[in-house]
Amino acid sequence: MFGFTKRPLFLIAWKNLKTYPVRILLTTSSIILGVAVIIASNIFSESNKSAFDNLFSGIYEGIDLVVNPVQEDFAGDFAGSGGQGPISFDLKKISDEKIKEIENLPGVKGAWGEVLGFAQYIKIVDGETVFISNGFAPTFGAAWDTSPYAKQWELVEGKPPTNNKEVVMDITTAENNNYTIGDRVTVLAGATPASFTIVGISEFANVGSPGGATFALFEFKTAQRLLDSEGEVDIINIVIENNADIETVRASIENIDKGNLEVINAQEAAAEQADGIKQGLNFFNTILNVFAGIALFVGAFIIQNTFRILLLQRTKELSLLRALGTSKNQIYRLVLSESIFMSVIGSGIGIGLGIGLAVAVKEGLKYFQFGLPDGPLVLTTEAAITGAIVGISVTILSSLLPARKASQVSPMEAIRESELTPKGKSLFKRLFFGSLVTTLGFAMLFGVLYDFLDLPTLSGLQQVGFGAGVIFVGVSIITPSITKPFIFLFDKIYEIIFGILGKLATENSKRTPRRTASTASALMIGLTLISLANVITTSFKAQAESVVGEVVKADYQISAAQVFVSPGIPTGLSDELLALDEVTELARTRATIVGFEDRPLILGGIDEEIFDLIKTDEVAGSRESFTKQNAMGVLKQKAERDDLKIGDEITLTIPEQGVEKYIISYIFDWTTPPAAEFFLLIDNYSFFTNESLDTEIYFNVKNKNDATQEKLDQIVADYPGAKLRDQDGLVEEANTQIQQLLNVIYGFLSISVFVALFGITNTLSLSVYERTREIGLMRAIGTYRKQIRRMIFIESSIISIFGAALGTGLGIFFAWSLIEALKDDGFTTFAISTPQTFSWIGISILAGVVAAIIPAIRASRQNILEAISYE
């Protein structure tokens, strides 16, 4: 007797997979990639979370209590939301005399003050000023803690700073920039740079430097002076006696200066702050998961397609099973169990690849000095399970339909010598439903743009987005039925360019319109998103260009070089510029935080000349009346939102000065809204004139020529925190930033294009397989191998052009409608980058050709005799 097995179908399924490992790889390639991205993004964010946990427990290591100054309500709000920028916070600090007082309290073992502010290491490379920083991480200056209880910073080498000429550098910065003890280094803290000798290299809580920030650690008094904290500290750290009760000590400290000190439990604070950052990371993770989702969505298309293809190739085998008495249901289960095997294997490989990807991303970010805390990679069980579940379920769900179809194969198929090419069902139903859905989408979309349909609960923009989604689905349904007409478009062109090979290739794509369409659809998804991103950003760029040209009328603008680093431009610069003969007109902007209706508010300070140097639309009131004492200017949007009119009274709480009343005398509109919405004339108020920093400077010159430029460059060079740009420079800068963002998006979206390639490879492989005879015949009558390969390449280009054209068209249209919908918000420019659009179409075609290499080689190597003999 033959071996008897209880589960013969399961065995067949397993044998099948074992025999065709390449098949598994092809089918699951898309799943592998999707799962890999999910896993990688999870590892990445989990690792960063745990690194931040370590970081914050490091910050508060050995500390029991932290004394904070109580801020005025609004300022506290503002500081908490992380609103740093070129705005001087008049945050309250604690007098350093309190340290002694606290140390003498019962239960307190030790107390030391912390002084922290912005400080920037500077080096000169080839005559250019270079700011040393780790990517977007901040740059700090702080006081070196001399208390025996302070454990945050530990010297790796050298000695602590003891005078105003010495500095201790964090180890990460030292290593990255090759600094050693004894080197001189320039530090910009506050307004003017100064030179220091590095006397020590230190490490923060075993992580090099916290969060990738650069640190300049000064002797205590020096730190106070440089960081704008004369006689003050930002916080006081407390270590209590072992036997003391933490709550009692806490209360006794707060009692020293009732109402002005807030004492918090350090360990609780560590957890809280880490949580805050983790939420930010979660957002990043969500974005990565969206991209993973797109890749998986494309993957689902491809799996379905590949399954169909593989099953078609095995029609004979399956129908033989049917002829031998296997029921439909059993065939269905056979195919499903194969898909289960594949999904498990695919997800497994995906998880492995994801780990690799995470390592690569981490190393990559390190290379680009993207400051994130260092630490081991963490793969949580949840992440692994999520990845596996998603991968397995997407695979199985996408195989349901093909499995059902396979189970319906007739037992006769095995005996019959049949055409392998599937008979296409009528595409009319598809066209009908697809058009219906597409029309619905158009109605929703144009409903917003032309004001005839307004769906409840959706905002206009949401409705446009939703409509676009519906159109996309509709077009996906229609695609198979428009494949023929589409190919018909370039039928003739292809024949002219490629001759009979072009004709054969186009005919072949028409033969299986469904397959051609679904393969192209996978590519369409990626290209839609890519061209959407492309057009939106190009339009933004064009907008920026026209806005800069229109809005900034000044010849030059000066702003803080690095918004997060330097708090502004020392006022000495604007004074120097004003003294120049070449400068004809100049306006400064300053900013301060005030309280308005119990909330923090940025109050702008401006010179009257600004109205000449920035395009201003007068709405109400006049420029003259604005120059009067206690006259206030308001931006149009703010006035409309709060229903403010000329003559209205605005009450502000000015720090260290109290409540003041201002009269609205001028309402105007600036196209690029600055951070502030309320404005006062700088010269009328001491809190603005006493300010040591400008946020921006605008000015005109007599003659904008090289000599003037040189003179200006020379002056600005003395202020490393300031950046001088003319109009071209402004445009260029905006464009560079937008392009960088776009490149990141492109990077993520190209994953989906990559996934789509596997689909093209699969489809062409099947197409070649089905045409074994045809290709053999062509070879017999004298077609070169090279020509056969060319034919397959041409066929692949048809698929990719189809997908790319549809995707690009849809993407451009969606971008157009989004911009139309944003018209009222000031977006008026619609622009397409033709080179980028065509580059992407070119890349798609090229990618299609790459995907066709394997099928093309296989086709050209086909045995002629096998093709023309029949037994």
Add this chain to the structure above:
Amino acid sequence: MNKLIETIDLTKIYGEKETAVTALNSINTEFNQNQFTAIMGPSGSGKSTLLHCLAGLDKASSGSILIKGVDLASLNDKQLTKMRRDSFGFIFQAFNLIPTLTAEENITLPSSVAGKKPDQSWVEEIIKTMDIGDRLTHRPNELSGGQQQRVAAARAMASKPEVIFADEPSGNLDSKSSKELLIFMKSIVEDLNQTIVMVTHDPYAASYAERVIMLKDGEIANDLDKPSQEEIVSEVTALTDI
């Protein structure tokens, strides 16, 4: 008469060692220009193998095939392909036509592949002879079996090859279509100086040829000059009876 093809000790062995099958055993013969030759023999006697080797579709195991003095074994795949394209025409038993191309496109396929313009008046003449003028824009699946084979024959003729190889060209046809095709083939040899080598197992088909080679077990058993149908039948019977 001009010698077009010559075989010297042509041997073809399939498989290796115990499973080796000698399909052709030291065949020495030649095919002349402007001659219609039929290759006959029982099933498995090596007819197709001989044709495939002559046409450069398969490689001989030993011995050589000279086409106008050129040894096929000395040609690489590209040169062989070019020879098939420019010097040979093919008619197979079935699946002769590319399903996505029209009859006309199929007829001109070899010259299209060569990137050449077909000789228009020549193609028209063949089409007229084949009586397929009203079928030119049809796809193969819209043609009858006889029409398909005539289109295939027209294709084989269109590029004015030195020789046409046909493997059971009338094998799948009814007797009327079969007769029409054979009359045509005979006429192109007689009227248009074509050379044809045709494999068949049908004595009636073979009777259209001027020369009939009988194969048995991969060897030439008989070589008949202008035999009648009766002669062929009796030879075939003799061959199978032994």
